[in-house]
Amino acid sequence: MTRFSRILITGAALATLIMAAPAMAATPDDQLIIGTSLAQVLSLDPQQATEVKAQEILANTYDRLVHFTGTSGTDGSTIKPQLAESWEIDATGITFLLRDAEFASGNPVTSDDVVFSLVRLLKLELSSASSLKTFGYNADNIESMVSALDSKTVRIELTDDITAESLLYRLAGGFASIVDSVEVQKHVSNGDYGNEWLRTNTAGSGPYVLRRWAPNEIVMLEANEQFWGGPTAMRRVIFRHTPESQAARLMLERGDIDIANALTAADVANFANKDGFEIDRVKTGGFYMLAMNAGKEPLDNPLVREAIAHGIDYQGIAQTILGPYGRARNVPVPEDIEGAIANPDWSLQPEKARQLLAEAGYPEGFSLTLKTISETPRVDMATAIQANLAEIGITVRIQQGNGSDIIASHRARDFELLIPQTSSGEPTALGSIDSFTNNPDNSLEANNAGNNVWRSAWDIPELHELRGAANRERDVAKRLDMVRLLQEMFIEQKPAVLPMFERFEPIVVNAKVQGYSGHPRSLTRLDGVTKSDVD
The missing domain is CATH 3.40.190.10 (Periplasmic binding protein-like II)
Structure with a gap:
């Protein structure tokens, strides 16, 4: 504290x-x-x-x-x-x-x-x-x-x-x-x-x-x-x-x-x-994430997802909006956990983002709806992302709702863009990345609403297989090597579950x-x- x-x-x-x-x-x-x-x-x-x-x-x-x-x-x-x-x-x-x-x-x-x-x-x-x-x-x-x-x-x-x-x-x-x-x-x-x-x-x-x-x-x-x-x-x-x-x-x-x-x-x-108060900044191990529905055009295109990743000003949002709530991070393993790899270069690069959209067949851009729960700090994050993506030709309409509405939309795949927050199953690199790489059956019939990746309809058999092998590996050193490879593959596949900010919980206490x-x-x-x- x-x-x-x-x-x-x-x-x-x-x-x-x-x-x-x-x-x-x-x-x-x-x-x-x-x-x-x-x-x-x-x-x-x-x-x-x-x-x-x-x-x-x-x-x-x-x-x-x-x-x-x-x-x-x-x-x-x-x-x-x-x-x-x-x-x-x-x-x-x-x-x-x-x-x-x-x-x-x-x-x-x-x-x-x-x-x-x-x-x-x-x-x-x-x-x-x-x-x-x-x-x-x-x-x-x-x-x-x-x-x-x-x-x-x-x-x-x-x-x-x-x-x-x-x-x-x-x-x-x-x-x-x-x-x-x-x-x-x-x-x-x-x-x-x-x-x-x-x-x-x-x-x-x-x-x-x-x-x-x-x-x-x-x-x-x-x-x-x-x-x-x-x-x-x-x-x-x-x-x-x-x-x-x-x-x-x-x-x-x-x-x-x-x-x-x-x-x-x-x-x-x-x-x-201020005299008489303490600030407890709790490190949650989780992330603020941009969920992109890979089951809908144009978000099924990895080039579009990569363009969006290059169209967000992570550092600017972290400094001006999140403050004690988070720090920029695009790998779903907190940077100070053993086995974490370096962050990819997914900084705000509008020209590169527009080029990627053109390569994907959308030189004039398109429109999307971004859903978010009406609470701090997600509403302000949504507004900033809306402004960022406008610079690369993507028009974003923000739809706010209460927790039950937005969570239900996420679980039902009823969204285009959505800002959820995640937590970690355990305070390890593998525990952190697990919910970003686990999707045993991407079919709609599987109805795996509790699965973070399934909700974004992102089919990742190679990642899922490696994630399972890492969980089965009893040798700690070998498991860490597999987790590093898992992070690298995650980045290469232009994720539909995009970590944006490592999440903290600031609590003010008398x-x-x-x-x-x-x-x-x-x-x-x-x-x-x-x-x-x-x-």
């Missing part, structure tokens, strides 16, 4: 806060108020929700077998115990020993709950399952791959397509949260594994439970009295929908909220030299808040957060 000077802000009570009264206010000492965007929070079912802003809610209402903090230092990426007290790895699988823990309902956490949760993940066949499906786990084989050896011992078999290290990192993801199978099965309707109920309720063993969710307004969590980790300092955690950056900045300044994580770059910069550290997957745990007076 980047630390600046501190100040104590004082004021009124939570009731005033929730009613958004204009009076000066300081949040109560036992309550944490986070100003964020809830626009993409569409479900709180952990085996369904993939949206970034939903993950922090899920991380505090559920546990996974294992986790990692993602913090800087020597062990930030080290897998650590959560519900699994310990584990043993052998040639064919991993055996986990569970700690004594209870769900919020009072039901004990058992191996049956772990099996139910992972089977449920694959049987629901939702996009979140892709993180395991890509490695050979599926609805047909999952019941033979995970088993309860006794009430506290779980065994997960390895497929031929995954290493034990990669499986552990995947199990640290929000989709691998362990749900209370006894409670969930009370709410099953028409074979939905309790999905309809879990969309708006929680059944976990994490430090908090859901007390209220009003979409695009508020999510309220209260301390879980059954939490195995003991009492939490924060009795209540509230996520307030504050999509307007300037309003969120003012609320943070006057003490109405403790944390803001949806500010514009300019509003983040406002706190850089200095009274102690123990808050953003997680690269937004799985930030809050049970260790406290508040204290500052000088």
